[in-house]
Amino acid sequence: MNKTRTRTTTKTYELRLYVAGHTAKSLAALANLKRICETHLAGQYRIEVIDLTKTPELAVGDQILALPTLVRRLPEPIKKIIGDLSNEERVLVGLDVQPV
């Protein structure tokens, strides 16, 4: 379980990325996510990466089926983005983030 923590401000995006091992898709998703967050949400996000091959029991809680899945836990409501997050525009729509 990796944790990447940055400065928190008034509006924090609590994100959780579910992956299965170090597959190409997993790595791509994590790289894409970091890039997008740094670009548009600098300083107001927190990313938790969960590797389901190590902790499969965690898949049930967030109803994970597809991998990789990005879950926006905060702010509410919960949103899910599936895929390797290669389409930045759609990731921003999914996270409900105004592009900078």
Next chain:
Amino acid sequence: MNKQTSPRATPGLPKAPTGITGLDEITGGGLPAGRPTLVCGSAGCGKTMLAMEFLVRGAAEFGEPGVFMMFEENAAELTANVRSLGFDLDRLVKEKKIALDHVHIERSEIEETGEYDLEGLFIRLGHAIDSIGAKRVVLDTVEALFAGLPNHAILRAELRRLFRWLKNRGMTAIITGEKGEGNAITRYGLEEYVADCVITLDHRVTEQISTRRLRVLKYRGSVHGTNEYPFLIGERGFSVLPITSLRLDHAAPAGRLATGIARLDEMLGGQGVFRGSSVLVSGAPGTGKSSIGAKFAEAACRRGERALLFAYEESSAQILRNMRSIGMDLAPWVKKGLLQIYASRPTLSGLEQHLLAMHDMVKAFRPAVVVVDPISNLTIERSDAEVMPTLMRLIDFLKQQQITSLFTSLTTGGSGTNAAEDSQVGVSSLMDTWLLLRNVEFNGERNRLIYVLKSRGMANSNQVREFVLSDAGIDLVDVYLGADRVLTGTARVAQAAHERSAAKLRREDHERKLRQLAARRKAIEAQIAALNAQGEAEAAEVKFAIAQESLQETTTQQNSAAMAQLRGGSKGGNAPKRGSR
């Protein structure tokens, strides 16, 4: 059918028993072990129930734990739903025999971007399987994913991978699927991926009565029953009613059972029907079928045996009252617990449902005698082809339990001679003994006739008897055979009276003749006496005359002698000679 009689003959393919009544018979031992089976049907046809029972029985009876992955209901709902069928999921989950996983996917929450797969589903399923060491898996209904995930190309590829993965892990799986439009087996074509065994369920309503049907559409590498079989979801879960129990291998006890009507027993070879046989009593309305049925049950109670009466026309209170009117009091037997009357509306449910209820009651009560009054109400609006197998199943079941059964049947036939028989052809071949009751209208009144149409394996009377219901009970009376018809009712009584008076007349005539004879004999004897007397008189007269004559002669001789003496002389030498005589 012969396919099912030798289910284990197919070598190689291992099977996982479902424990579901009847299904294992049809499939020849169960579902293909270690392979996925597709169960499909329209909404509400019982897919989830079948899958659940497969899993629960596997866990509880066959030591094969199972994972239930549901895509529609959540665990709490499912647990509540199956509790009504007597499955305690909570306990099984606690005992680690069953794992439940609710997969919920909300399209509105999901955004799709870029490449993905369903590895998450695999991981969840794999985790659930590993946590309890599962051997069985149910995916109910995996098609829900098609609504949740927009990219069907990925989904299809992943489902294909999923089924292969299940196979590789050696899971015996049931995948349920919604019936598709038209001829499609499933809406999303799941049958493409699950090719080993396909079972379809169907729920149809005919004449406002619903029937569920099950059919094994395909079973790769195994023979299977290909018919549509009715099935039920009852208090004990799922049960399929295959006709396979028609193996006709039940024992045939030789013991006999009195029907409660002595004269009827007499007609049946003097000892009544065979124990464990089936009796059909058919007749037009008002011919006394129910009374025979009740009497049959009562006779069993009198012997101290239990009797179960299924009434589909009258309530039990009504039966008790009505039977009292012919001098039969059933209430004490009910109180004693020897007689149980189960009254229900035939239209309450389908035939199969009724049969299941009967099964349950018979199993619970263990009667020696079962009376169904009338069976024709159950078969109402149903074609013979449909009714036959289910009735066969019931009769067979009763026979296997060695329960003697009596079914009454209302014939709709008119007054024609053969109408009654014709309307019964469907079920009569299943019956061992068939009594026919008939109304005869003659001489301004209607009377009941009874005769034995057939009775397998025993001598039976070919005579028609009159069937009399009175305050004193049921009796059979010999009918009088007139010139060209049998005489019944008052005609019979009149005939009897006529014969009685004729007999009396004849008797009196005889006596008169005897008296005359006696008188004549006396007269003759008197004559004889008179003649004797006359004879004696004549004889006496003759003697008298002879005596008189000889006296005269003597006297004459004496006179002559005297005269000769007196004359003396020459003739004196003769005198002593005469005197010496």
